[in-house]
Amino acid sequence: MDFTPTEEQRAASELAAEIFGDLSTPERLAGLGTAADAELWKALCAAGLPGAVEETGLLGLALLLEEQGRTTAQVPFAATCVYGLVAIGAHGSAEQRARLLPGLRAGESVATGAFPARRGGVRTETGAEAGVGTEAGTGAATVAGARADGTARLTGAVPVVPWLREATHVLVPDASRTLWLVRTDDAGVRREPVETTAPWSAARLSLDGASGERLGGADAYPGTLAAARTAFAALQAGVCAGSLARAVSHTTTREQFGRPLSTNQGVLLRAADAYMDTEAIRVTAYEAAWRYDARLPCTAHALTAAWWASEAGKRVVHTGQHLHGGIGADVDHPVHRHFLWGRQLDAHLGSGSQLLEELGDLMASGVNDVSEAYEASEGQA
Template identity: 70%
Template sequence: MDFTPTQDQVAAADLAARIFGDLSTPERLAAAGTGTDPELWKALGSAGLPGAVEETGLLGLVLMLEEQGRTTAQVPFAASCVYGLLAVARHGTSEQRDRLLPGLRDGTEVATGAFPARAGVRVDGAETGETGSDGGTGRLTGVVPWVPWLRDASWVLVAAADRGLWRVRTADAGCDAVELTAPWSAGRLVLDGAPAERIGGPGAYDDILAMARTAFAGLQAGVCEGSLARAVEYTNEREQFGRPLAAKQGVQLRSADAYMDTEAIRVTAYEAAWRRDEGLPCAGHVLTAAWWASEAGRRVVHAGQHLHGGMGADLEHPVHRHFLWGRQLDAYLGCGGELLAELGDLIAGGEGSGTEEAGATWAARK
């Protein structure tokens, strides 16, 4: 395996780092509240970063999401790229790609996803499209308790009870604001016969869920690195009895553990993304990355806040955002125990969950 990024991936990550670093200051984040920072989102679209994901692949997206996580930038970058751009590019029909991708590439359209599949979401009056299971229409009924970035999205990719994927315009569905642990612009999705179009066929759900888990693991790696960086800076500046807190062995050990956990999240996310881009079996690697993002991510953001002492309890302190994001991400798309159960079932049944077949289908289309 070779995780060395390509020149295009490095260039995209460097550009993302500059944009996030310049525009995701604590002051701007505070002003954004739970909504998207429109200036930042416009800058990302103008720079072509959402569209670049088609060329840089999932590993390139993971690298860019690390940069977002370091600053906890208030934009739906991960959701729109995974549930929108990559979902349509890999599983949409030719007509759907021509119609939907331009807006997703430049950021004028924002997508999100109602994942994982919900037992209460049913499809009525489904009609098959020209390509069989792709591109059909139907009407969705059901409720999804919360969907990240729903209030900023143009449309949502809904995973129905049968794991079929349906694109629903937010204008055709009900959206009630909900508060999450992280300050994301989330909403409760209410579907009452909402018109929908099918995206993809068999295997699409597993493939997109795997991409989402990998992408959000990359985001968690950045969140953890940002939290740890703030803790290191604080403990080197804060003195107690004439010595920096960082000189104390207990602080050093806690920081070292957090560093190792962060690196574990990063390397497993890189491996899962690289294998997915190369068309190699990756189902177990995705679950491993998601498990590290959940379990280790929670430990790291707790350590980052704890190492700030009393300052870490200040809700206005920047490290508290990392804590909130880390806790939100540790349970999104499956908490640690659920992921281990899935991994155990996968190992018991043999490697493979349909994602490799879906990847081969996408490669053939390209």
Template identity: 65%
Template sequence: MDFTPTEEQAAARELAARIFGDLSTHERLTAAGTGSDGELWKALCAAGLPAAVAETGLLGLVLLLEEQGRTTAQVPFAASCVYGLLAVSAHGSAQQRERLLPGIADGSVVVTGALTDSTVRADSAVRADPAVRADPAVRADPAVRGGRPGRLSGVAPVVPWLRDATYVLVADAEHRLWLVRTVDARCDPVELTAPWSAGRLTLDATPAERLGAPDEGRFDAYDDVLATARTAFAGLQAGVCAGSVARAVAYTNTREQFGRPLAAKQGVQLRAADAHMDTEAIRVTAYEAAWRRDEGLDYAAHALTAGWWASEAGHRVVHAGQHLHGGTGADLEHPVHRHFLWGRQLEAYLGCGSELLQELGESIMHGEGDA
């Protein structure tokens, strides 16, 4: 395996680092509250970074998300690339790709996902009754043109970046994937640990279109999109942790106690070193899972491994970052606290450590992959 970025991946990462560094400042993040930074999102899209993911692959996306995580930039970059660009590219029909990908690439269409912790079901009347499926009102709805039409009911209690989204990629009880327009659904804002523009999605016989061509049985689509999401958000967690460690190092090198920098104390050095090693473990497992997907290799178990490290080690790192700031770390307005909130949110997103470990063990036991 080779995690060395290609020339295109390296150039995209450098551009992302510059844009995030220039625009995702503490002052702008504070002003944004729990909303997204529209100006930053426009700058990223104008620079072609979401579109670049189509060429740089999942590993390229992980590199970009690391830069987002370092600054905890409040934009729907991860969600729209995972649930939109990569999911539609891999599993959408030709008509869906033609219709949706240009808008996702230029940022005018934002997609998020509701794959877990929902009660969504496809209404049986639409699935079983050919007369209902042939209903002109259903077929003419732009939300269902080009895919197998349906109607969904149920609730997804927490959907990240829902308040920014044009579409939501929803998994029903049978793990089939559907695209739902947010204008057709009820979307209520919710507050999370991290200040993401999240919401509660309520569907009541809401028009939807199946991801993929009508006659395609994409039974692997759910597993692929979920593994892609776990890998990508592990990359985001690696950036969050790296940012937390960097802030802790800067603080302990300048803060003095009894005439010596805090960083001169062995206990501080050991705590920072442990946090650095945990961050590297998150990064390398995310890189491996992403590289394997890009190479067309099995990567489900590797995505679970990356997700486990992001959850378990991510928890340790953001706590260490806050503790190394001493009393300053308890200040809710301090920038390091934002890394703490993001790290705790990502710790539980798409499955906590114990859940992922159980799923990984079961997959190994059934011979579905190796870690």
């Protein structure tokens, strides 16, 4: 494998770093509340960065999301790309791609996914459970009136969907792991704002006979879930890198007893551990993304990246806050945003023990990828 960025990936990453750095400043972020930054989103889309993901692949998206994470930029970039451009580009029909992708590239449409982080819990009308990524009973999507044209009526609820308040489309898996694309302005869709740890403009999704169109076949759900885990792990790598950069800057300029804080052994060790954790998140996310782009089995690698992002990510953002001393407890300090984002991504991806359990089940099944694991488990049932 080779993680060296292509010329196109490098150029897109550098452009993203410039835009995020110029517009996603602490002063602007402080005034947004939980709303998305409309000006920044417009600038990103005008620069063609969402659309560039179709050319640079999931690894290219990982590089862009790192830059977003460094500044905790408040835009639905990860959700729109992974649940919209990547999912539809990989699994949509020719008609769906022609109809939906132009709006997503231009920023006129915003996508998100009702993909909770843990398997189990979405129930069919008969009560059977299926792996959709959440604790039992916390989400639901049942299908009625499926038609030959690939549309159906959906009923159910998902308690927290990131960026749902901004979204025009939401990707919803049902209990059979079929993906359905639902317009949020449909009469059967209700969105109720909810507060999350980080200001992600999230909402509760309620479906009551909402119209949905099927996206892809049997491989669409596991492929999209693996891509989403990888993308949000890459976002966490950027959040951690930004937190650590702030901590390094603070400890090298703040003096105690006539010398910088960074000269203290305890500070050096904490920062070194945080750096190694950040690199572990980054390299596992890169590996999963590279394998996804190469069309190699990547589910175990995506789970590994998600585990590092969840477990190591919260260690890093705690370290970043602690190394700021007393001012790290100030909720208005920029480093506090990294702390909130790191904990939100930890919750979104799922706890480390949950992810390890799923990874262990996958490895014990003796199959190469999650789609095969699902087939095996259904055969046993």
